[in-house]
Amino acid sequence: MNCRHCHTPLKDIFIDLVNQPPSNSFLKKEQLDEPETYFPLKLFVCPDCFLVQIDEYKNSQEIFSDDYVYFSSFSSSWVEHAKRYVDMAEQRFSLDAESMVMEIASNDGYLLQWFVKKGIPCLGIEPTGGTADAAEKIGVPTRREFFGTTLARQIVVENKQPDLLLGNNVLAHVPDINDFVEGLAIALKQGGTITMEFPHLMQLVSQNQFDTIYHEHFSYLSLVSVSEVFASHGLTIFDVEELPTHGGSLRIFARHTTDHTRPVTESVKGVLAKETSAGMTGLDYYRNFQSKADTVKADLLEFLIRQKRAGKTVAAYGAAAKGNTLLNYCGIKTDLISFCVDASPHKQNLFLPGSHIPVLHPDKLKEQRPDFILILPWNIQNEIMEQHSYVSEWGCKFVTAISHLAIH
Known part of the structure; x- marks a missing residue:
């Protein structure tokens, strides 16, 4: 197995959660007596770019099928988080009726609905039929496709390049992270902004959040690794925010590297320094996580x-x-x-x-x-x-x- 970003051979195990069924493969009553398919849930860390990753045992088209059961709008706190983001983005990026906002993995319209209400044109990219249907019912235009370089080139041909291209909790979900990030670079309008939110690997380790590991998450991300991936596709992360969502997340702000109008902020340098001092640029940091998960397992079972x-x-x-x-x-x-x-x-x-x-x-x-x-x-x-x-x-x-x- 090689690193899904830099292709370095992988041999260093981050954690092995043994074989499990995909975490959103819920069963109907009549399926309880049928065999279930289990897949290995083992993570590796790349010794070069420090991307923590799973081998792709389960095809993403199987996971994000039309009967995918995760609908974002059933968490009121998450919908409120999305509304605050939209208010911020409107002001910070001067978005108006002439702008274009595009969200990748737009789910049931939990976020884009707030742009619709402001009269700011938007488009959701959502491969799952059930959630896409729910988004369209509340007036969010939605395209039922997976995002990558192929769709990004179509967006350019159709002259729909966004001023703001966003994705919340999707970067970790893509099996081909290079194709996805290259797609971001292709689709983004010159002078436009990308924002991505993802759970912060440093919080996963420090808070022992091993339960956030599942087959839908192909990558586990630090600013060190994401900066490396983005830079290799002509994108520069110029700002970052540390968020409390999902046990501790990062929201990154990125631009084309050729766009020099927005310098890299002190917050980017600060998070990178924090990760480096925690040891995230050395393999020892990633080698002690298994025992922390085993302690949680023993304590919960005992209780x-x-x-x-x-x-x-x-x-x-x-x-x-x-x-x-x-x-x-x-x-x-x-x-x-x-x-x-x-x-x-x-x-x-x-x-x-x-x-x-x-x-x-x-x-x-x-x-x-x-x-x-x-x-x-x-x-x-x-x-x-x-x-x-x-x-x-x-x-x-x-x-x-x-x-x-x-x-x-």
């Missing part, structure tokens, strides 16, 4: 077994991809967690891959009155705990497993 023996019931909240990585790595089934609830109707009445835990409507909490609720999407734990504070009426407590076991 669940203790509750089982005491006759207590544990439910889960949030049928998130990260939750499936955690449950499957720990080998947790319905004997330890009886059910999971989720606000998205697209996940309700399905079963989690691997663990086969049923996904139900949140009203089930009031009916079943569990003693503990394990929050799987810990990145929105405050939102969940506020919305369901009523569980304290019967003495129920919330639990999180990442970065360490905590009872709230």
